Amino acid sequence: MNSDTDRLWSWEEARDSCLQRLQEAWGYGSRVAKPGIPYVIQGAAAGITFVGGLAGIQGVAYACRISCASPHIGPLFGMVGVGLASAAGGQVSKAVGRWQAGLEPWPREGLAAIRGEEVLLDAALGILAYKALGGMFKNVNPSDLRYPGSFARSSIAANGAQYSTVKQRKDIVSLFRRYGCHHCGRRTGECIGDHMPPNKFVWPEGTRSKVVTASQNVFVKALRQVTRRKGPARTNSGTLKAAERVAQRLFPQCTKCSEKQSVAVKLGRQVLVVHKRLGLPESCYYAGVFAGLRHYVDPTIERRRAHKTDGPTRHH
Template identity: 35%
Template sequence: MNRRSLPLPPSPLRPSPPLPPSPPSPRPAAQQTATQAVARVAAVPAVQQVGSAALQLGASCAAFNLTLAGAHFAAGCLRISCATPLLGPLWGLASVASASAAAGTVSRATLASLQVAAAAGGDGGGGGSGGGGLRGVLAAWPEQLVVAVVGGGREAAVDAVLGALLFKLLLGRDFSRLLPSDLARPGAFGRMHVPTSAAEYSTAGEKAQLSVIFGRDGCHHCGTRSNGVIGDHMPPYKVVRDTVAAREAAVGLEKLLAQAASAIGLQDHSLKQVYFAQCRGCSGKQAQLMRNGTRSTLLPGLWPPHLVAHTPARLAGRPALPGVLVGMRYYIGAAVRPYGRGPGGSGGDKEAGATHYCTKVCPTNLHRLARDPWALAACTAQKTAFITSSAASAFPRVGGKRLQLQLHAGLGYLVLVLAEGPSFVPRPE
C-alpha cells in the first residue's frame, strides 16, 4: 500500500534583525562643500567680470581665426596662392578685414548675451556681468548674433578697417602669407633661405642651417615642424630647365631683348637657386608634381594639385591680436559706459544721472523681452528694441531708477531713458 506523504506545515517567519545604519560617506559632503566654495567664488563681482571678459575676448579670437581659415581654403579652391601677384595680397587683405568684422560682431553678440543672462539672473549691472550663468549666455547668443549681424553694418565696417591696420602695423605681416603655398615657388613660411653651393645636394653646414630655420619657421610650404627637414631648391630644377629652354628657343623681339640685356651686362637673378627648409611630405608632393603635374588630393577637381594648405596647427595658431583688440573695444565701451550704452545715443539736452538710448524699432519679436527691462536695455544698446507702445507703462521703475519709454512711430525710433532726476525724454537723432 502506497503511502502519500503529507505536506509539512509552514514554519513561522522570523523577522530579520535590522541592519545597523551605514556611516555617512565623506565624499558627498566634500563635493557639496567644494560646490559651495566654487559658487561663492563665482559670485564675486571681480570673478564674474574676469569670466565675462575671457568669454567675450575668447569668442572674438575664435571668430577671427575661423574666418581666416575659411578664407584660406576658399583662396585655394579659387587657385589663389601666396605667390599670386596682386590677387594674393588683395585676398589676404580682404581675409583680415572679414575676420576682424566677424570678431567684432561676435564680441557684440556675446556682450549682449551676457547682459541678457545677467538680467535673467537678477543682476542689474551693465557692462557684461556674468550673473546669469553660462547656460543663459549660450541660450541668448544665437538671437543676439542675428541682431548684431543685421544691425551692425557701421560697426562692422569700422572693425574691418581697424583690424587690417592693426594686422599690418602691429604684427608687420604680409597679407599674402595667409594664403596657401605654391609648390613651384617659395611658400608662405619661407622667411629665410640658405645660398646653394656648387654641390648638387646640400652639404653638412647647409643642412645645419636649414635645421635651425626648420625648427623656428617650419616647412616653408605647409608650416609643419615635424617629419624631417630637406633642402628644397627654389626655383626647382625643372622650372629652371624649362625656362632656359624657352629662352633659347625664343625668336623675334624676345630674343633681341635677351641679347641686348646680355650685351650691356644685365643679369637675370630669377633663376638663381637657394635652399628653403622643407618637410618630407611636401618634398614628395613637389617631386610628383614636377614629374607629371598632378598629385592625389582630398578634394579632387576642386583643390588644385600645385597648392599646399597650411597645417591645422598653423591655421589655429595664427596671431589673433587684431581680433582680440577689435573685440576688446566693445568690452571697454561696456565697462566705461553704464548699462551697456553704445553707439547711437540720442541728441538733445542731457541731464545729470541719466542714461539715454535711442534705437530703431524691430518689427518682429516685439513682446519677447517685454517682461525683462534689463534685457530690453541690452537689446537697445545693440540697436534693436523688443517693445511696443502698449508695454511702455510696464516698467515704471528699474533698480531704483525710473524707466521711461517713448515710441516714435513716425520716425521708427524707440527712446529709452534711465534717469534719477525729473522726467526727461530726449529727441532722437
C-alpha cells in the same frame, strides 16, 4: 615623547599656515582677476572666430586656385579675407558680451540689427592690426609648391644645384623647428633643404637656349619679395656665355611637400597645399582680438541698453 609631539604639532602648524596663505593668495588673485575675465572671454571668442574665418578664406582661395604666389589677386584676396574674419570676430564678441550680461546673444531683429558702419570699422581695425603685427595678406592663401610658400620666413644661401652640406642641413633643421615647412607650416618629422627657385627652373637641361617663361618670371618676383635680392634667372645658351642666374636659396621643407613638389615641378602644374600649424599662432593672428575687445561693454550698462531697445527679454 614630548619632543616627538612638539615636532608633530610644528609640522601641522606649518601645514595649516601654508594652506591658509594659499587660500588668501587665491582669494586675492580671484578678486584681482575677476574684472578682467569678461575681457578675456570676449577677446578669446573674437580671436577663435578670426582664425576660423581665415581658415575658411583659405578654403575658398584653394577652390579658386589662388595661392600666396598669385600676383595682385593674392594679396587683395588675403586682405579682403582678413577684413571679413575681423568683422565676424567683432560680431561674435558682441554676442558674447550680451550673453555675459544675461541677455539673448542676438537681438530680435537678427541680421537686420547689424550696422554696416560697425562692420566696416571692425574690418578696417582688423586689417590694420594684422599688418601692424607683421602679417602679409598674400600668406592667407594656400601655398603653390613651385614657389616660396606662406611660411617662407627665412632661408640660407644654396650651393647652386648641389645638395646641402652638413652645416647647411643643421641650419635647415633649425629653421624647420622654428618656422616650419615653408609650404604647409609643419614643424615635426624629417625635413630637407628646398631649392628656390627649383633646379629645373634655374638649371635647364640641354644645350639649347631656354628663355625664362612668364610663369618663371612670376616666380622670380615672388622670390625677390622673400629674399630682397635682385638678379635675373639663368639662361643656358650652350656655351654658357653671358649666362646669369638668380641666387638660389634653401628653405626648410617637410618630406610630404617635397614629394608633391617633385611632381608639380616635373609636370609644370600648379599644386596647392593648405597650410596648417599646431601650437601658438604667429602674432598677426591675434589681430582679431582687437576688433573683439572694441565691443566690450560693462554688463550693467549692456542690460540697461538692451532694456531700452529690446525690452526685458532675457535668456534662460
